[in-house]
Amino acid sequence: xxxxxxxxxxxxxxxxxxxxxxxxxxxxxxxxxxxxxxxxxxxxxxxxxxxxxxxxxxxxxxxxxxxxxxxxxxxxxxxxxxxxxxxxxxxxxxxxxxxxxxxxxxxxxxxxxxxxxxxxxxxxxxxx
Numbered sequence: 669x670x671x672x673x674x675x676x677x678x679x680x681x682x683x684x685x686x687x688x689x690x691x692x693x694x695x696x697x698x699x700x701x702x703x704x705x706x707x708x709x710x711x712x713x714x715x716x717x718x719x720x721x722x723x724x725x726x727x728x729x730x731x732x733x734x735x736x737x738x739x740x741x742x743x744x745x746x747x748x749x750x751x752x753x754x755x756x757x758x759x760x761x762x763x764x765x766x767x768x769x770x771x772x773x774x775x776x777x778x779x780x781x782x783x784x785x786x787x788x789x790x791x792x793x794x795x796x
Contacts, residue, residue: 673727678713678764679737680722681745681754687721690749698748710744713764721745724764734761 683691691702702710702721712721723741725733738759745754 675727676764677725677727677729678711678720678722678762679725679734679741679759680713680720680762681741681758681760683712683719683721684753687745687749687752687754688719690752691721693751694748701744701748710741720760720762722759 681687700709702712707724709723710721711724712719714720723737725737738756741759742754742756745752
């Protein structure tokens with residue numbers, strides 16, 4: 669088994685038709701909360717034909733922060749898209765892989781770092 673400390677976590681909720689409509693009708697000043705790509709706000713990620721909106725968090729973050737991240741996502745979405753259906757239970761956690769990096773991997777069997785093959789380019793949600 670191996671630990672990859674370079675992959676980020678993506679806490680997100682799936683953008684359904686109701687949420688998509690609510691996001692499209694948000695105030696222009698509120699678009700910065702999900703269109704700017706700033707780490708303190710939300711980001712939209714596509715996977716296959718689905719779109720997810722959520723927060724990118726670096727790997728190795730304390731598990732005590734999970735509830736805070738979940739509340740932050742729901743709070744921002746309720747502010748910018750009050751007509752969307754967003755509940756705390758709709759927030760899922762994924763490994764977010766970005767392309768062009770050769771991650772350092774720790775193998776718990778050997779305890780040594782090794783390089784793995786580069787991952788494909790472009791952000792996507794790993795489907796395990």
